[in-house]
Amino acid sequence: MKKIAVFASGFGSNFQAIIEAVAQGTLQAEIALLVTDKPGCKAEERARDNNIDVFAFNSKEYENKKAYETAILQQLRQRGVDYLILAGYMRYIGPVLLENYPMHIINLHPALLPSFPGAHGIADAYNHGVKVFGITIHFVDEGVDTGRIIDQFAFHSEGHESLDEIETHIHQLEHQHYPTTINKVINA
Numbered sequence: 001m002k003k004i005a006v007f008a009s010g011f012g013s014n015f016q017a018i019i020e021a022v023a024q025g026t027l028q029a030e031i032a033l034l035v036t037d038k039p040g041c042k043a044e045e046r047a048r049d050n051n052i053d054v055f056a057f058n059s060k061e062y063e064n065k066k067a068y069e070t071a072i073l074q075q076l077r078q079r080g081v082d083y084l085i086l087a088g089y090m091r092y093i094g095p096v097l098l099e100n101y102p103m104h105i106i107n108l109h110p111a112l113l114p115s116f117p118g119a120h121g122i123a124d125a126y127n128h129g130v131k132v133f134g135i136t137i138h139f140v141d142e143g144v145d146t147g148r149i150i151d152q153f154a155f156h157s158e159g160h161e162s163l164d165e166i167e168t169h170i171h172q173l174e175h176q177h178y179p180t181t182i183n184k185v186i187n188a
Helices: 013-024 042-049 064-080 095-100 121-128 164-186
Strands: 005-009 029-035 054-056 083-087 105-109 132-139 149-157
Touching: 005 013, 005 064, 013 042, 029 042, 029 064, 042 054, 042 095, 054 064, 064 095, 064 121, 064 164, 083 164, 105 164, 121 132, 132 164, 149 164
Parallel strands: 005 029, 005 083, 029 054, 083 105
Antiparallel strands: 105 132, 132 149
């Protein structure tokens, strides 16, 4: 069974969806580690509630990105992690992890790439007035949301929904499709 590490920076609702999918058997993997750059966040609480090891770090305690990614890599290697799963991790992945996990880092983006990359994909799409919203699951490379697309899932807007309603629908798509898509990739 493949071992995954989930990276999250906040609330962790997609992390929770992954935990539940593993428990239900729709994601055949072992969650070996949660990596978070926000010690004390809700995602960390979710990990501890489910007996999942946590590596929580404060980037300011390291000299640079290379230093904290090297510390993360050591944690990943100790646990024999096969894939890195980004679930609301709000840091760019640098060369240390990219070189050690080529085509083994998966990200979830809340817009239909290549449109609306970056941290505010939902709001950017909404403010642009798009009629089709969705999510993109892709491999991570050195760019910002530029990696090879694995899959996309979309829905049409009726045009009268609030931003909050669109965000809720996006999160439903994420929770439904991210774990099953991860499963397809890691168990291909």
